[in-house]
Amino acid sequence: MQLLDYMEAKKLLDKYGIGSVESRYVSTSAEAVSFSYGNPIVLKVISDKALHKAKAGLVKPGLATKAEITGAFRELTSKAVKLKPYKIIAQKMAHSGVEIIVGGRADPQFGKFILIGLGGIYVEAFKDFALRLCPITKADSMEMLGQLRSKDIITHNGKMAGTLSAILMKVSRLLIENDGISELDLNPIIVSETGYTAVDIRILK
Amino acid sequence: MLKPKSVVIIGASREPEKVGHVILQNYINAGYDGKLYVVNKNAGEIMGFKSYKSVLDIGDRIDLAVIAIPARFVPQALEECGKAKVKSAVVVSGGFAEIGNNELQDALTRVAEKYNLPTLGPNCLGVMDPRSRNDTLFLPTYKLSKPQVGGVSFVAQSGAVGSTILDLIGGEGFGLSKFISYGNAAHVDEVDILNYLMNDAETKVIVLYIEGIKRGKDFVEIARRISKVKPVIVLKAGRTSAGAAAAHSHTAALAGDYQLQEAIFKQFGFIVANDLSELLYYAKIFVTEQRPKGNRVAIITNGGGAGVLTTDAIASSGVLELAELSAATKKVLQKSMPVLVNVRNPLDLAGDAGSERYSAALEALGTDPNIDMLIAIVLFQTPGADSKVAAKMVEYKDKTDKPVIVLSIGAEYTQMHRIMMESAGLPVYDSPMSAAQSLAALYTYSKYCATHK
Structure with missing residues (x-):
């Protein structure tokens, strides 16, 4: 079994009119900061080996400032070393519900x-x-x-x-x-x- | 296969411990009145029957061959049945796929397909049809109560569970239409059997005990059609084999194989039982009761506590409601009941209630448009409850078009009345929970039928 690339999966949802939160892969903390554009974002590790992302501490929500984003990015990359190959995705924060x-x-x-x-x-x-x-x-x-x-x-x-x-x-x-x-x-x-x-x-x- | 005019028992034997002997003996005991032949390679005569070396030597039309010989000889025997134009076969013998002998089972399937010969089994008990007195079961008659004739058809993959339930049905008031144990399903499988029973006029209710489903898509097709025709009560083994522990998704972790099958059963209107006793509870209400028009239940009782317990069971069923008595009904009851009776639902007739009070209450509730179903609690330990009350219940049952069940809890004296009422087609339950669950299942099915025409 193979995990479909996140952005591919998102495109498939788009095709059927199923709304999903705005997302982008980021390879540096600077990319994440520019994606945020001053709005709070979430950073997540995407890996075949991680089903329970939140439990494993691989989700960092509510990052608003440059310092928060950079710190979270660094923490995730160090945690994800053993989950290679992995990617880090940045997402806009969803409203609560x-x-x-x-x-x-x-x-x-x-x-x-x-x-x-x-x-x-x-x-x-x-x-x-x-x-x-x-x-x-x-x-x-x-x-x-x-x-x-x-x-x-x-x-x-x-x-x-x-x-x-x-x-x-x-x-x-x-x-x-x-x-x-x-x-x-x-x-x-x-x-x-x-x-x-x-x-x-x-x-x- | 179920109503053969002629039967051959291949592997009939003189030795009482042999399966082939028990089967022949059972045909004789049951008073089967079709033609009976026996095949045994070695014996000249068995229990007064001439023994043929092969089915090919008989030279008469054979509707059913019951095969009870060692597994390795079965494909050859079936081949001979095919050549002799036998109409159907039941292979009782074990020793096929259930012990890993897949090749031998495939050989059997190929022969059945080659001659287009409907073949049940192998490794099964076969069939019983009390109307035609056709019974291929190798169970000694003195060991189990064989059921009376009725409207419930019971289908089981497992022979052991099958015979246990058959024995239990024997002790119930409702009777049996067909019993079919299909074992390894090398040729005839659950889809074929459901197709047959759907169109069988003698079958009112189908009870299915199933371990695995072979043809998923065909099963879904028959499931979709059959519930619109008659109710199917199902018990599926393997409930606890939850989703794979190492699932790759949350969905797969939640929805294991059992959950998928249960979802199909529910989606297509099957009534899902969680254990053997539930199978029987459901079978007896579905075979006697009409479909309710709604979910509002009225309770009459001769014991306050039992009324409260039953009210709780109805509330916790998740689908039933306690009926609100109509003003007209209340008026009638206020006139006909003694002052100590508080007119409400549950209606407590008090411990001294006899047949007259029950009768008056039933009459009043029976015509109330606010009531869809009725539970009559009769505790036979009370001074007023006796055979006259039981008789009144049966009499009322014949008049009303609302589902009505009785709840009676107790030992010998109660059991005697249970049998009396159940034989007259009135289901009797022994716990508030089973009574409420059974009414809930009846209502859920009736709702399914109303929305899936």
Whole structure:
């Protein structure tokens, strides 16, 4: 299994109209500073060998000043030595909201499945998710949301159900139309009443 | 295979401990009234039947061959069945893919395909159809209660789980339509069997115990169609084999193979049971009850505590609601009930309630448009509850078009009444939780049918 390059993966999401946070690879701290342009950014290490980035201290959020960015960049490059080959990605900070996961998995027997659940650091702690065989209908997507124990948190008592349903339909189409994908994680997607953005993307071929 | 007019037992034997002997004995005991032939290379006569050297020597039309000989001889015997134009075969013998002998199993599959001969097994118990008295099971009759005739068809990959459940069904009030144990599924598999049972008019409910699914895409297709026709209750082994520990994504870590299959079952309206007792709870409600129009449940009880426990079980089901009695119903009950009865849901008829009070309560609740389903708690330890109450329940059951179940907890005296009521088609449960879960499953399926026409 091979991890699809982050920027390639982002392009694929763009093609299906799935919004993700503005990102760029940076090879020096100066590049990161210029990307930030005075706005707070996140720096992350991208490597095949690191699934749990946040837990491993490979995510540095809320970097606003040149000093913060430079310090974080140096820390990440030293931590990532054992994760070679790796890249460092700079991302704009997403607005705050509820963290969800939308995922996909190909099964050789049955085909592609789509998943939605409480995301971020809660994924494995609560294991609260709904799973369906693709392609799904709008009604399926609404049923999936209804199955979640955390449905009231995730949908803000129903207000964001339409947004989430639309994401699910788009991801289902992406999974169906792209044969080579074996696994997909959009975790987290940050959802609020004003919209959503995928903050981390992981596609395995 | 299920209703053969003629059967040959290949490997029938005089020696009582041989599988082939038990099978022949069972056909005789069951009173099978089709033609029965036996094939054994060595014996001249077995239990009064002339023994043929090969199925080719019989010279009559054979609908079913039951093969119980050592594995290495099976492909040859099946080949002869093919040549003799036998219509179907059940291979009871073990010693194939389950012990790593894949080549021998492939040989068997090739013969079955060559002659287009529907072949069940190998390594299976085969089939039982109490209506046609066709029974290929090599289980001595005195060791298990064989079920009565009914509407539940039971499909099991595993022979051991299959015979256990068969024995349990024997002790239940509902009867069996078909039992099919398909073992290694070298030729006929779960997709073929579901296809058959979907169109079988004698089968009202399908109960499926499954270990692995072979043809994923075909399984999805049949699953999509079958739930619209009749309910399928499924117990899948391997629940705890969670997602791979070294998964590359969070999705794969959450959605292991069992989760994927469970997702398919739920997506296509199957009723998922978590253990053997749930299979039976669900089977009995689905085979007798109509589909409810909604999720509102009324409870009548002759014990306050049991009413509260049942209310809790309904609330924790996640899908059911306690019904709000209509004004008209309340009025009727206030007139017909003694003053000590507080008119609300759950309706506590009090410990001295006899058949008359039950009857009046059932009549009033039965016509209430706010009620979709009914649980009648009858604690037979109380002074008022006796056979007349049980009879009244059965009488009411025949009149109403709402699902109604009984909750009775207790030993011998209660069990006697349970059997009485269940034989008359009224499901009886022994715990508030199982009663509530069963109604919840019934409602969930009914909702699925309403939204997937």
